[in-house]
Amino acid sequence: MDKETFAVGVDLGGTAIKYGICSSSGIIVEEFKRPTRADQPVEAILDDIAEAISSAIKAAQGEQLTVRAVGMGTPGAVNVETGQLMGNTPNFKHWKDVYIKRSLEARVNLPVWADNDANMMAYGELKYGAGKGAANVVCVTLGTGIGGGIIVDHRLFRGSRYAGSEIGHMSIDYNGRQCRCGGIGCWEIYGSASAMIEHYRRLKPESFIASTIDIFNAYDRKEAAAVAVVEEEIRICAVGVANLINIFNPEKVIIGGGVSEAGDWFVARIEAAAINLAMKAATREVTVMRARLGNKAGLLGAAAFALDQEGHA
Ligand SMILES: [Zn+2]
Structure with a gap:
């Protein structure tokens, strides 16, 4: 070196x-x-x-x-x-x-x-983390919102006016809810940490859940509302990730952000479901994995x- x-x-x-x-x-x-x-x-x-x-x-x-x-x-x-x-x-x-x-x-x-x-x-994950050595990588951040970064041929993809990579605003339901971005049915409305907490509170209005960690802890105890929210989150994220796999045919999809702290099993469940949904030709080389560098x-x-x-x- x-x-x-x-x-x-x-x-x-x-x-x-x-x-x-x-x-x-x-x-x-x-x-x-x-x-x-x-x-x-x-x-x-x-x-x-x-x-x-x-x-x-x-x-x-x-x-x-x-x-x-x-x-x-x-x-x-x-x-x-x-x-x-x-x-x-x-x-x-x-x-x-x-x-x-x-x-x-x-x-x-x-x-x-x-x-x-x-x-x-x-760029950090590409250089030192989960994306090391890969040429085509999509990073998904599951936090308060859903953000992303896209690497195509070892380079950051930014779009023609630097406004690309807004993967959280990919619509996954054209009949869906209105998003603050002006779009309808954006992935972020359904799959962000805020959406998970909102979903949980709809099912259990009397609860005091403050973070997705609380929801995952309740999931471990097999509490019904938490199981429903987490299983739904996996289905939602699988749709988003499958769309990204079909479009970019990446070697790696890296999932970071607060929600990913649930653990490798959570990302593995998204991977399995996404690979089921995506086109076969695009899934041959892909791995969906957790971000390594955290914050x-x-x-x-x-x-x-x-x-x-x-x-x-
Ligand atoms: Zn949106």
Whole structure:
């Protein structure tokens, strides 16, 4: 392996800015977190991010490590060449059309690369996690919503205006419910963590379930409502994953996000059901597996992406 290099990875979320010193071999040397002031003007958020990056650079210097680049994942669509956010993103009041790359480069004096957060997570899993060595990969994040990242021929697929890969908004029911995106019957309405909790509360209005972990625990006890919700979730996700298999014919479908923490058995059940539904020619080489990097995928992916763009990988 070539000499190890280092980058600062940043994962901008609605509640926290997570950042850390990451190595080209996929190790997080040190990681940090600070609250996101999502209601503040753009300049204040950029100042916060720049301050975070500078403190990470300083920490790296303290360990005799040279930071070569900065990679950042943000919600929303990003023009990866110019590093500009395209339009806005929910949860942030003013975070709209921001020139992330050049605004941060002016503040931290290092090359900065920005992309959509789900893309950065997919890149992390491709480089260091479950997607290692594969050429065609679809990453599905089953969280509050359903997000995704798609790798075609070793490269992130972004679409013509950087707004692609919204796999959670693939319709699985044209007679279905209205989605906040404007579509009807989107996968996310039925298969997200929020949808599971809502479904459970419909069946058991008196319950105090707070997370999908609670539902899976009740499932282990064979509680009827939990069994109904989890079995339905497997059927829903199998439809979504089968659609992705038919379209992309990937080697790997990687399932991450909070719901996937139920365990390998849950992902294996989705795999079996999806393979049943998908076209035979597309299922010959496919494996559906759990994400490996958990909530570190975004940081590691952002750092790796920046190092690769700068030729330091
Ligand atoms: Zn939708």
